[in-house]
Amino acid sequence: MSPIGIFDSGYGGLTILRTIRQLMPEYDYLYLGDNARAPYGTRSFEVVYEFTLQAVRRLFHEGCQLVILGCNTASAKALRTIQQHDLPGIDATRRVLGIIRPTAECIGTITHTRHVGIFATSGTIRSNTYNLEIAKIYPDIHVTGIACPMWVSLVENAESHSPGADYFVQQKIDEMFTADPLIDAVILGCTHYPLLLEKINRYIPAGVSVIPQGEYVANSLQDYLHRHTGMEHRLTRNGTLRFLTTEQPDQFNENAAVFLDYPVQATRIIL
Numbered sequence: 001m002s003p004i005g006i007f008d009s010g011y012g013g014l015t016i017l018r019t020i021r022q023l024m025p026e027y028d029y030l031y032l033g034d035n036a037r038a039p040y041g042t043r044s045f046e047v048v049y050e051f052t053l054q055a056v057r058r059l060f061h062e063g064c065q066l067v068i069l070g071c072n073t074a075s076a077k078a079l080r081t082i083q084q085h086d087l088p089g090i091d092a093t094r095r096v097l098g099i100i101r102p103t104a105e106c107i108g109t110i111t112h113t114r115h116v117g118i119f120a121t122s123g124t125i126r127s128n129t130y131n132l133e134i135a136k137i138y139p140d141i142h143v144t145g146i147a148c149p150m151w152v153s154l155v156e157n158a159e160s161h162s163p164g165a166d167y168f169v170q171q172k173i174d175e176m177f178t179a180d181p182l183i184d185a186v187i188l189g190c191t192h193y194p195l196l197l198e199k200i201n202r203y204i205p206a207g208v209s210v211i212p213q214g215e216y217v218a219n220s221l222q223d224y225l226h227r228h229t230g231m232e233h234r235l236t237r238n239g240t241l242r243f244l245t246t247e248q249p250d251q252f253n254e255n256a257a258v259f260l261d262y263p264v265q266a267t268r269i270i271l
Contacts, residue, residue, distance in 0.1 A: 001238075001240070002234055003235070003236065004020070004029050004235060005029075005068065006031050007032045007052070007068070007069055008191060010035055010038035010039060011155070011156060011255055011256060012155070012193075013191050014070075015194050015212070015214050015259060016070035016214050018259070019214030019215055019218040020068075020214075024218070024225075026239055027237055028236045030059060030062055030064060031242070032058060032269075033247075033256075035251075035252055036245075036247040040074060040077075041124065042121075043123065048074060049082070051271070052069065052078035052082065053078065057090070060090065060094060064094075065093070065094050065234045065235060068098075069098045070217075071191065072099060073121055075098030076100060076129035076130075095231060102213075104137060106216045107134060107141065107211070110211065115180055116143050116144070116184075117144050117185070118143060118189045119172065119193060124147075125147040128145075130187070130189060131143045145189075146176045146179070148193075151169070151172070151193055151196055155195045158255075160199070169203055173200070184208055186204065197212065245266045246269060246270065249266045253265060
């Protein structure tokens, strides 16, 4: 078995897994959630890098040739170091990809005012990664980032549809458009946030595009495999799906079903 590995510190990466499998259901997939040590958003660069590298090594051990960091914080704080420093010593033929670059690449065709907003965790906003990636591709685009740490808690505590969630969603949207009223496209830079999409669309100004990452990451991965046939041929295709978690499996199974809309059975591991 040589599945595509998808890693997240929590449950948000399941939204990435879901859209990738919808587009490419024939491949085998292995999801690893470091739920016992989540969230990563408030942790230091050093800790996020250490935890992410442990997860990548475990997925490699499980046979993954390709690992997707389905976590914006891990992509922002750990991806580059793992790609440049660790992979050559572990196995130069394997690959670790993130989800920020594919999201940045799509934004230029969506915004007309060239003013873009980013909702993300504190760690992702502080890393400035979205600003840097967008500037590399579209130097004319102005980016405003707003940290929304409470949004993750709302999702993971099954409060995304509660009336109380409206306050926190509207508060951050108002903060963003007070900072820059010219924004006409908003990136949901945390994989948890699509579960708040109903409320986000309720309070976002008319005419503003809201961009969940899943579709763009899935399309980017499909394109990557078309261009890298050597990697594509190393991946197995039995349509299987497995889950690993660092927390109690019953808890993971219950919460994961909220993101995937079907039951799962996870295996507990220790990183």
